[in-house]
Amino acid sequence: MTSSVPSPASRRGLLRRFRRNRRASAAVEFALVAPLFFALLFAIIETALMFFANQVLETATQDSARMIFTGQAQQASYTQAQFTTYVCSRIPALFDCNSIWIDVESASSASAVNVNDCTDNGGNFVTPKYSPGGAGDIVVVQLCYKWPIFVTGLGYDIANLGGGKRLMRASAAFKNEPFTSGP
Template structure:
């Protein structure tokens, strides 16, 4: 290389090293960036689900669900309407269980994830109770995971979904029962 300074010749030989360094650092960086965004999405979804469950459970607690003879499907629709930007996918992802409890202590309602491989909703019910009844409202929401290692770390079932759970337990208010 006639007429080229030694410093310029050294830079010319290192021209491809920047691309290799970016490839080595870029892949883990973007993976971590997407993983952080996905965890943030899960936290936002969980917060919205918890709020929607609390607001929807109020319909049962105040007797509005009993007064209008609300069915499980209608209750789920009310819940999904309160999910904001996630309301479009909610009917296919949410599962609802509403049951009356004998007491708050020492209760073991059925766990649809007990087998650890699939979601078994065969023991779930929708019973709103009477005025003064102790009621447990549980909602499960399947949030699909995109980042590969996040699916392994956060999925409680074998379908690569994060299973979010929101619960409300309360005593029904003394509303006038419907006949």
Template sequence: MRPVATDRSALTKAAPPRRGRRRGFRCDQDGAVAVEFALLALPFFAIIAAILETAFFFLASQVFDSAVDNSVRLLRTGQAQVQNYTVETYRTAICDRLFGLFDCTIAGDKLHVEVNTAANFAAASFAYPLEEDPDTGIYEWKDTELYTPGEGSQIVTVRVYYKWPTILDIMGFNLANAGDGYRLMAAVRVFRNEPF
């Protein structure tokens, strides 16, 4: 049997460095971070942009829903009927509560209001409000705006829609569900007017 060496210095000696091109290429790290960043930057910023657009849509959707809730109170309590609101006046009442996040101009044609009475709660209709124009491919409102707020104790249906413009369309992420780059926001309320 051979004796085991107790001197570990022989085991820990570093191998002499190799000279040549291969070693220089393998150990050269200049620009590695820049290349990695270039590969990951586009997906990273696309995800950040998608998160921001989704968050802003949810914020706008909540503001929209609250504005419709507050404006419906005018109808339910009879204030709108006493003040002889029209569809334009009611549209303005909604827009005043949207904090400038929405394009409420008539020319923009993005906000659509329908206020109508119903014989009973089961008779309230909720049809999809948009249809595609076969010639242009643009989605347009099926029905004209209407405003029939009803009298005291009548059942009223309020449907308010908004075509929210989407911005991002990267890597298949797109919030649009109403064609031509828009997402349809909807707020629908069915209630019985107070006996005013």
């Protein structure tokens, strides 16, 4: 009967052959580098997507502010709900329109403008206002959105709110054109 325990010489030969064999070295190296590579790749993609979404929010703010700037919203007697619907029509599927904070405030002079923060100390949206003003008034339109961040679990945390969210803000400040008031 032969022994199933290999001799020390055959064990050394087995180790020598294992060290010389390079067939799986690329797979092992990839397994070591892949998590870092994919973490970096996902962080880059998420950052680019966040910047793209912020630019879309800026564009929607500028387009929506033009309705007030030219007096169209005032002449059509837009309510806050109607203006929100108009803003939502300018925002693509990147955003949940029910989660966008829309604030419109006006003042008769630049020194009287009061720009509110869209969140309180707890990161919750405060109650927005809707005051588009009249002809020649100074108006500030703000849109805020809590953008979800997904790559934070991999050590890349760009969230500035609790719950893994980043606050995006876009604003437009302008003086209304001299339009005629009323419908």
